[in-house]
Structures are given as structure tokens and as C-alpha cells.
Amino acid sequence: MSEEKLGFFARLKKGLTKTRNNIVSGLDALFSGFSKIDDDFYEELEEILIMGDLGVRATENIIDEMKERVKKDHIKEPAQLKEVLIESIKEQMQVTEAEYAFEKEQSVVFVIGVNGVGKTTTVGKLAGKLKNENRKVLMAAADTFRAAAGEQLTEWAHRAGCDLIQGAEGADPASVIFDAVSAAKARNVDVLLCDTAGRLHNKKNLMEELRKMNRIIDREFPNAHRENLVVLDATTGQNALQQAREFGEVADLTGIILTKMDGTAKGGIAVAIQSELKIPVKYIGVGETIDDLQKFDSNAFVNALFDVKQSEEMDDGTENVNIGEI
Amino acid sequence: MAFESLTDKLQNVFKSLRSKGRLTEEDVKSALKEVKMALLEADVNFKVVKQFVKAVEERAIGQDVLTGLNPGQMVVKIVNEEMISLMGSETTEITFAPGKAITVIMMCGLQGAGKTTTTAKIAGKLKLKGKKPLLVACDIYRPAAIKQLQINGEKQEVDVFAMGDNNKVSDIAKASIAHAEKNGHNVVILDTAGRLHVDEDMMAELQEIKQVLTVHQTLLVVDAMTGQDAVNVAKEFDEKVSIDGVVLTKMDGDTRGGAALSIKAVTGKPILYVGMGEKLSDLEQFYPDRMANRILGMGDILTLIEKVQVDIDEEKEREMASRMKKGKFDFNDYLESMKQMKKMGGLSSIMGMLPGMGKMKDIESMVDEKQLARMEAIVLSMTPAERENPKLLNPSRKHRIAKGAGVDIAVVNRFIKQFEQSQKMMKQMPGMFGGKKGRGGFPMGGFGGRKFF
Ligand SMILES: Nc1nc2c(ncn2[C@@H]2O[C@H](COP(=O)(O)OP(=O)(O)O)[C@@H](O)[C@H]2O)c(=O)[nH]1
Numbered sequence A: 001m002s003e004e005k006l007g008f009f010a011r012l013k014k015g016l017t018k019t020r021n022n023i024v025s026g027l028d029a030l031f032s033g034f035s036k037i038d039d040d041f042y043e044e045l046e047e048i049l050i051m052g053d054l055g056v057r058a059t060e061n062i063i064d065e066m067k068e069r070v071k072k073d074h075i076k077e078p079a080q081l082k083e084v085l086i087e088s089i090k091e092q093m094q095v096t097e098a099e100y101a102f103e104k105e106q107s108v109v110f111v112i113g114v115n116g117v118g119k120t121t122t123v124g125k126l127a128g129k130l131k132n133e134n135r136k137v138l139m140a141a142a143d144t145f146r147a148a149a150g151e152q153l154t155e156w157a158h159r160a161g162c163d164l165i166q167g168a169e170g171a172d173p174a175s176v177i178f179d180a181v182s183a184a185k186a187r188n189v190d191v192l193l194c195d196t197a198g199r200l201h202n203k204k205n206l207m208e209e210l211r212k213m214n215r216i217i218d219r220e221f222p223n224a225h226r227e228n229l230v231v232l233d234a235t236t237g238q239n240a241l242q243q244a245r246e247f248g249e250v251a252d253l254t255g256i257i258l259t260k261m262d263g264t265a266k267g268g269i270a271v272a273i274q275s276e277l278k279i280p281v282k283y284i285g286v287g288e289t290i291d292d293l294q295k296f297d298s299n300a301f302v303n304a305l306f307d308v309k310q311s312e313e314m315d316d317g318t319e320n321v322n323i324g325e326i
Numbered sequence B: 001m002a003f004e005s006l007t008d009k010l011q012n013v014f015k016s017l018r019s020k021g022r023l024t025e026e027d028v029k030s031a032l033k034e035v036k037m038a039l040l041e042a043d044v045n046f047k048v049v050k051q052f053v054k055a056v057e058e059r060a061i062g063q064d065v066l067t068g069l070n071p072g073q074m075v076v077k078i079v080n081e082e083m084i085s086l087m088g089s090e091t092t093e094i095t096f097a098p099g100k101a102i103t104v105i106m107m108c109g110l111q112g113a114g115k116t117t118t119t120a121k122i123a124g125k126l127k128l129k130g131k132k133p134l135l136v137a138c139d140i141y142r143p144a145a146i147k148q149l150q151i152n153g154e155k156q157e158v159d160v161f162a163m164g165d166n167n168k169v170s171d172i173a174k175a176s177i178a179h180a181e182k183n184g185h186n187v188v189i190l191d192t193a194g195r196l197h198v199d200e201d202m203m204a205e206l207q208e209i210k211q212v213l214t215v216h217q218t219l220l221v222v223d224a225m226t227g228q229d230a231v232n233v234a235k236e237f238d239e240k241v242s243i244d245g246v247v248l249t250k251m252d253g254d255t256r257g258g259a260a261l262s263i264k265a266v267t268g269k270p271i272l273y274v275g276m277g278e279k280l281s282d283l284e285q286f287y288p289d290r291m292a293n294r295i296l297g298m299g300d301i302l303t304l305i306e307k308v309q310v311d312i313d314e315e316k317e318r319e320m321a322s323r324m325k326k327g328k329f330d331f332n333d334y335l336e337s338m339k340q341m342k343k344m345g346g347l348s349s350i351m352g353m354l355p356g357m358g359k360m361k362d363i364e365s366m367v368d369e370k371q372l373a374r375m376e377a378i379v380l381s382m383t384p385a386e387r388e389n390p391k392l393l394n395p396s397r398k399h400r401i402a403k404g405a406g407v408d409i410a411v412v413n414r415f416i417k418q419f420e421q422s423q424k425m426m427k428q429m430p431g432m433f434g435g436k437k438g439r440g441g442f443p444m445g446g447f448g449g450r451k452f453f
């Protein structure tokens, strides 16, 4: 690697390291570091929101809204605006207790999403949670595609202490769903949790397969409360919006489960999804054990969103970088 | 895809500007604002975007605008070039240990990135190269992870080494080397558990593997859909276990994949492969230039060409070429070629397929499908007789056509004039389909180009 090459990367690294070492958290830095609300202030706010994966559009909307509020309510102090901002996002992301009605009713929970987001793990965690609430739970292992997916869910059924309906690898997942629904009715199960194979939302035939499964549940179990949950990985960027849109096309989504919130990603795309599609986040995944599922708390979410480490230094370090020499 | 292309957006920015000799600071700044947005929408990290844009700005200001391009296109050209140079200009392969030594590859990454699948895919690739790989089940945590690797290994017909989930991972890894030596394997691939980059204990586990044996290649597996956090992940993994390369998975989705740029920017390490599907053969070489195009939203032109090439109606093309040579190309031919073009995926593709049409990148930036639609409307507003014989087009007819197409009369005039010029040029340039100076001669070139309006 040439010296210039190292120059660019080294500088970027240095900037990021400084970021990490700075202990002042984002929102506090933002609101205490500025004495007035000006362009620099909004730029800083933009950075925090974008870095939280809210995306360009949601970020612009929020900033526009804040600017309006500043004008309308004659807000002068950054600290005042802080309250407004936090409240606004918190309110938007709020979930009511009514959204969790399925936990107490006879219901079918259809868990869908792209590959590796944590569907199977989430089904396991949900089963554990519902068992603790003394619900009678049955699992359907409708991922008949991925190698050892059935075994993986079997282990979770074992951990949660519930029954499981399974098909062989390569079997038609719709038939597994059919069998599971029949069993749920026959055994008078409270909640049927359906794990499905991960699929990218742009694969037409695989999405059709999901639509078919959804139809079967509707047809075979019309009286059950339907809960269609899309699992999104908090680490995912703007594509999560597209995922929510497309999965919403095959089944009416009633909620989002945002996994891997124990990492450093903020999951801000959920704000954009809520704005555009009005789908609430109902649970978050915070680890790999059976207890690592929490009801969504908009308060904690917003606080974490703004808990960004700031770095002014980075900008100074970037002067005179000549990309042409990289 | 649901994205408005960057080229479209820049077209709007530069609607009012005429081609000037040099890129002014103002030109560059307003163009780069759009570039910045496009990069952010593609999930390139905010800080990386800021640095990148700044560097491009410095290079672009004062540059000559090439003839045929407007300032916006010129900026895109520079951005694209810089992006490719940042992504790395060539493909990279796994490096093997010298001689008969066993090459040890360690896979690592976040949960759900696709390590186990990628491990099996790489094994398949190496087998084709005549290697004898051994897969090692080092994910002792996730339920059925070992089983998943074993099933995949069976499908790929490669051996899998496992010691259950009750042994220390570094012990399993060490034992696997002995097993490989005994059984004549020359590549060992360690499939490790997914872990968070901030999980100190789990990161220490990887470090320990590297302490007890020589790992030749540490590959970080990253989901192409990763957002802003990609820089933190890549940086932490690189700092703690020193990665040698990256595999980008789930690229068969519709993500722009800006994470690739972020990762490259913070680690400087090459991207070796991209995962393109769930089948164990769906692993491809990484092409930096294609990735740059994808992130910028200018489409993966090269792939488009490959795909489109199959559909060319050779017969029609030959026929049209011969009419062109004779200068008999009329507005009906124009319509026909437009129809063909649409079938084949747009003007950029048809032009690219014609020999002597130059580099695709340039063509892409010249094409404006919206203008083509407007021109099509003009032709459709002509009577069949007018289409066959453009000489009929007197002022009153032109007025009628302008009205019918919903455009200004000046637009109609310019269009017809260019058409006539092209006709003339075609006659003078009989070898245009094989010739080297072809661009100016092909009617679409002039008509589709931005210079027209
Ligand atoms: N850190 C963390 N890992 C998770 C979480 N949820 C799932 N995972 C891990 O992500 C990986 C993929 O999960 P899996 O349930 O198999 O995903 P699926 O393909 O969607 O079914 C596994 O290694 C899980 O242990 C979470 O909330 N936090």
C-alpha cells in the first residue's frame, strides 16, 4: 500500500477513534455545545439522525418540522428544542398496550423477514415469553429450506418447553403451515408461532410462497387473532424500509421486531418506517438467550438514538485529502 | 428499483446551466449536494461521505468540462472515477500459504451475516481450483449451527470437522489442523459463531484462535444491507483480529450496498467475493467498478449489457444499418428503433452494443430517457406521410406537431434539424456500424444526448 493510501485510511481511522474516545453523548453535546439554533446546529442534528440510520428523507422531515416549531413557538434555546425533538419522536414511536392483544387471545403469529435477521431466535424467545405468561404455545417450523433450520427451531422449542410441528427439509412450507394450524385447532392451542424461511423481498416466487402460507392461515383459522410480524435487523440501513414495504405486500403487517439492538446500531430506520408505513415496533431483540426479547420502549429507543459520540476533530483531520492519490 | 437515479437528479440541478468551459465552485458544490444525498441513501457512512465529497470537490473545481458533457455529468464522471479508485481497481483473490503448507482461513462477522453459507460456498470454489478443503465447525453457540455446516459440507462434498459444543473453540481449531495434516487437506476454513464487535469475550475468542495457530486469511463476512454501523463493525473487527479481506453477502437483494464503500474506506482491505443467492454456487468475484455504479445509482451497466445483448434482433439491426448507410433513415425507422431500444432496456444498452460507440460510462451519462419520450411524442404527432418524408414538414405542420406533442415549437424545430443533420452524416459515414468515429453518426447519439435541449 502506498503512503498516500495509508494517508486517507489512517486519517479516517483517526477520526473514528476520536469519535469513540469522546465521552460526551450526542444529544447533550449537541444541545450544550450550541448557544443558539443556527445552520451549524441543524447540520449537527442532521449528522446524528443520519448516523442513526433514519435516512435522508426522515431526517429532512424531522429537521423541517423542528424549524417550523422554532418559528411557531419562538424557540430560542437549543435546550428547549431538545425537549420538542425528543417528545416528537417518542410520541411517534409510542405503542399502546392494545397492540399486544394477541398475547392474550387465541392467535396465529406469522414471523417473516429476510435471511439472518433473527426470525427463528425471535420465535424461540416469544415462545419462552408466552410460556411464562402461561399460554399454550405451538411452533410451526415452516423453514424447510435452510440447512438445519428445523433442528435449530427444535432446540428452541425444547428450551421454551413447547410443541413443534415440522416438515422434512425440502417439504412444501405451506403444508407445514396447514398441518400446524390443524394441530393448533385440535389441541386448542393459545398461540401458534410460525417460523418461516428467510427470503429477500425482491424474489418474486419466494414472496408468493409466503402469500400462499398467509392465505392458508386465513382460510383455515379465520377466527384466530392474526399477528404478522416482520423481523428487521437493527444493523440494516435504508433497505429495511423496502423490506417492510414488500413484506407488507404479502401479509398485512401488524408490527416490527427489531433485533440485534444489543449492538451499536441504532435501528433508526424504524422511525422512517413508522412515518411512511405506520407499522409500530413491538419488540426488540437484545441478545441471543431466551430472555433477550423486550417490549418496545419508545423512551429508551429515543435516548439510545441520540447517544452518539460526537467528533468535531474528524472534520479538521480531513482537510486537503486528495482522493486522486488514494 | 425504487430509486431515482443520480443522473436524473443531476439533470434537474443543471437544467438551467449551459456547458461551460470549466467547472466552477458553484457547479461542483450544487452537483455534490446531490451526490452526497445519493451516497447517504445508499447507506455510505456519513463521515465517509463527507470526506469523499470534500476530496472530490477539491479535485473537480477548475477542471475542464469535456465536450459532450454538461457540468453535472462532468462531476458525475469524476465522482465515478474516484469511487472506483477508492473501491480498488482490480479483483482480489484469496492468497494461499506457500508450498505444501496448509492455508488456514478464518471466517468472522456479526450474527446472521451469512458466514456458514459463505464458508460452504468458498469451499466449493476452492475445490474447483483443485484444493482439498476442510470445514471446521467453530460455532458452538447457535443451535444447530454445527449441523448446518455438516449438511452444507455434504452438499459440497467436502469434509467437515466438528467436536461438538463442549470444547474450547481454539482447541477445536488446533485439532482441526492436525486432522487436516493427517488427511491430506490443504485448506482449512474455520466457521466461527456470529458475534457483536463490542462483545469483548467473544472477540477474545477469535484472538485466541489466532494465537494458537497461524491464520493466513481472516475474512470478515458483511451483510450488504448494513447501514451506518458498518464502519464501527469493520473497524472493530479489523483492530481486534486484523482482517485480510471482506465478503459481501445478500447482494442479490435490491440494496445499493453503500456499506461496501464505508468498509473499504475504514479498513482499506479488499472485498474478495459477493454472495449472490442462497444456492451454494452463488458466490461471485467482486468487481469494484460495478459496485461503484450500484452505489451511485447509475445502474450496473455492464450487467445490463450482458443481459440485453442476448435479445438483440440482429436481423432488424442489419436492415436498419443498411437503410442508414443509404441515408434512407426516416421517422418510421426512428420509431422502430425506439421500440427496439425499449425492448432491450434503453438507449444506453443499444448504443453500448454498437461497436465503436465508446465506453459505456460515457454513454450512460449522455442518455436521458425522458427526453427520448418527448421526442417520441413528437414523432407520434406526425402523420404517416410526414414520418416517411420529413421534407413535408412546413411551419404550420410543425405547429400542429408541437401542439400535439405538448412541446414548444422551438423544440420541434431543433429536433427536426438534428434529424436531418444526422441523416446527412450517416450518408457521409458509411462504415458507422464498424467505424471508429461512429458516435456522431448514430442518430440516437445526437437525439438522446443532453446537448439537444
Ligand atoms: N446479538 C444478537 N443476536 C441475535 C439476535 N437475534 C438473533 N440473533 C442471532 O442472529 C443469528 C441469526 O438468527 P436466526 O434466528 O437464525 O435468523 P433467521 O435466519 O432470521 O431465522 C443467530 O446467530 C442468532 O443467534 C439479537 O437480538 N441480538
Ligand SMILES: [Mg+2]
Binding pocket: A119, A120, A121, A143, A149, A196, A197, A198
Ligand atoms: Mg431461521
